[in-house]
Each structure stands twice: as structure tokens, then as C-alpha cells.
Amino acid sequence: DTGVSQDPRHKITKRGQNVTFRCDPISEHNRLYWYRQTLGQGPEFLTYFQNEAQLEKSRLLSDRFSAERPKGSFSTLEIQRTEQGDSAMYLCASKLSGNYNEQFFGPGTRLTVL
Amino acid sequence: DQQVKQNSPSLSVQEGRISILNCDYTNSMFDYFLWYKKYPAEGPTFLISISSIKDKNEDGRFTVFLNKSAKHLSLHIVPSQPGDSAVYFCAASGDTDKLIFGTGTRLQVFP
Numbered sequence: 025d026t027g028v029s030q031d032p033r034h035k036i037t038k039r040g041q042n043v044t045f046r047c048d049p050i051s052e053h054n055r056l057y058w059y060r061q062t063l064g065q066g067p068e069f070l071t072y073f074q075n076e077a078q079l080e081k082s083r084l085l086s087d088r089f090s091a092e093r094p095k096g097s098f099s100t101l102e103i104q105r106t107e108q109g110d111s112a113m114y115l116c117a118s119k120l121s122g123n124y125n126e127q128f129f130g131p132g133t134r135l136t137v138l
Numbered sequence: 139d140q141q142v143k144q145n146s147p148s149l150s151v152q153e154g155r156i157s158i159l160n161c162d163y164t165n166s167m168f169d170y171f172l173w174y175k176k177y178p179a180e181g182p183t184f185l186i187s188i189s190s191i192k193d194k195n196e197d198g199r200f201t202v203f204l205n206k207s208a209k210h211l212s213l214h215i216v217p218s219q220p221g222d223s224a225v226y227f228c229a230a231s232g233d234t235d236k237l238i239f240g241t242g243t244r245l246q247v248f249p
Contacts, residue, residue: 066239
């Protein structure tokens with residue numbers, strides 16, 4: 025399967041703990057995106073990379089959130105000192121740069137903060 | 139502010155009939171529009187897209203119409219099938235490449 029993969033699929037943690045999620049994009053895609061989706065809402069943009077460069081960060085991405093894509097392939101999203109409000113589905117997507125190319129999404133990581 | 143709006147949270151259609159899902163946007167800088175389908179516990183799956191230079195794009199049973207003057211787009215599914223039952227999201231992008239999503243419409247296709 026050559027689609028976008030995410031790990032883990034589910035994560036339950038206690039408030040105050042740190043968590044890290046991984047995304048592996050489609051191999052030839054140079055752009056990688058992170059979104060967050062809460063119940064009843066559409067996905068909300070968090071940040072994106074072109075190769076290893078982080079090009080844009082949303083205001084939603086507080087100082088507790090950090091994302092990396094060190095070699096321009098897989099990416100990690102870390103949340104420090106988790107809060108109950110961080111509970112959501114975290115989605116990763118990838119695409120080829122250029123106009124009018126669709127983003128392909130992974131299955132998501134569901135985070136529950138107790 | 140909600141730049142992309144899907145005002146119908148749900149839609150119920152009989153199998154074989156047409157399903158029409160609507161989406162409105164407010165930002166005139168958007169130039170690319172997409173529809174995604176989502177099943178529970180899965181990521182969104184790309185369905186069809188349209189650029190602002192077109193007013194219609196068709197792919198099999200799916201057709202997207204864009205009315206730029208009204209800032210409105212719609213997705214038509216003909217004929218609807220039970221497997222089409224899912225949540226459908228409209229999304230838009232402009233010069234920054236990030237996608238702005240609506241809140242989704244839950245489509246149910248019944249026999």
C-alpha cells in the first residue's frame with residue numbers, strides 16, 4: 025500500500041503527558057500537511073512542510089505543539105503537556121507541489137486526553 | 139469566521155435518485171475547490187475537484203458545479219448508491235495551499 029500512513033491510530037494519555045505522532049506520506053510527495061478534526065467540525069489546518077522546510081503554521085498551533093520533517097520524508101507532531109482540549113483526530117495529508125493537485129489523507133491518529 | 143460553509147448537516151436520498159450537496163464560501167481569493175468523502179474512523183478520501191477557471195467538472199457519477207459570482211459550489215451524485223452514505227466535506231484553497239474545510243454534510247442513501 026503506497027498511501028499515507030499514520031502511527032499510532034489511537035492514543036490515550038493522561039493530562040500533562042507528552043505525545044508524538046508519526047506520518048509517512050506518499051513517497052514522491054514533497055508537501056506534507058497536518059490537520060486536526062474535532063467532533064462535528066471539518067479538519068482544521070495546523071501546519072505544512074515543503075520537503076524539510078516548515079512553510080506555514082496556524083494560530084491553532086500553540087507553543088506546546090511542534091512538528092518536524094527532518095529529512096523531507098516522514099513527519100512527527102509532538103504535543104507537550106497535553107490538555108483535555110487537545111483530544112481530537114490528527115490527520116496528515118500529502119501532495120505534489122503545484123497548483124490544482126489534491127491532498128491525500130492518512131487514516132488519522134485519534135488522541136484522547138483523560 | 140467560517141470561510142467555507144455547508145449549511146445542511148444532513149441529507150437523505152433514495153437509492154437511484156440524485157444527491158445534491160451544497161457549499162458556500164466567502165473568500166474570493168479561493169481558486170481551487172475539492173470534495174472529500176469520509177467514513178467513521180477513516181481519513182477523508184478525495185472525490186473530485188474544480189479550479190476557478192472552470193464551472194463544471196465531471197467524473198463518473200460525480201459532478202461538481204462552481205458558480206463564482208454566487209460563491210457557491212455543489213456536488214451532484216447520480217445515481218446515488220447505498221455505498222455513498224458518508225460525510226461529505228467541501229474544501230477550498232487559495233494562494234497559501236492549505237485547505238479550508240466546511241463542517242460537512244452527512245448523506246444517507248436508503249433503498
